[in-house]
Amino acid sequence: MPQISLHSPLGPLTLSEEDGAIIALDWGWGRDQTETVLLKSARDWLHAWFDKPDGVFPLPLAPEGTPYQKKVWAALLKIPVGKVRTYGELAADIGGSARSVGQSVGRNPIPILIPCHRVVAAHSLGGYSGDGGPDDKLWLLEFEGAWPVLNA
Template identity: 45%
Template structure:
């Protein structure tokens, strides 16, 4: 039987719902997020679940952490999984375009599909979908809202008009 639990933590970008599946982070959702799953899928409330995730998020927002190390268990299609894995390579303070990420995964004409996969990312912030920007450097699209994307990029010292892709 699969054990699913969740907790809600505060953050500078609003409340974050953390979902654990068998003790591993499987979801990190913002309120009013696009493609937000039904709350009934988050399992039982458990304020003590995912202590390592809560600690790393607190350190990230305090400016003390630039790379997350917690185990992740996002669920998605093979293409989505490939995109999300590639997103993990866009480091703190850097940005990449959707087209650059598409090229990185060997699908140079799939920028729109990368954007769709990015929008379905179930573990925002830690799988850093906020670090993808438009080809013109604009902060296009973000499931948590453009204001949050800009806030996360500013927190990391990245600018939405600079592309720094170091693969």
């Protein structure tokens, strides 16, 4: 599986591609580096995004998961930069419970590109699966201008 790594404000990140789509974004530097057109484009988009967080990732994404997880991840893509939603709000929109949404958000294999950091608990930041945990989530939300304002 082709992979490419990049330096970011959150540390090294590695993108993985399969069948012409991004399937994973992981913290850390990947062992193998294969520059495909898609991976180079994704890396360039991330570099630009880390300069100015704007827009929705424009390249193909193919996260592997259950139909419900994919439904949750599709909802995450609709949360604009600088905004947040709660697990409960998402559950009310797509069905399920705040807990089932939280579990699906926590299993997102393509963080940042599928912006799981934009989902918070009703009265707290909530968790984050990135290498730095909630500190990375807080950094991303502050970077996007969404924290501590919370959509005010």
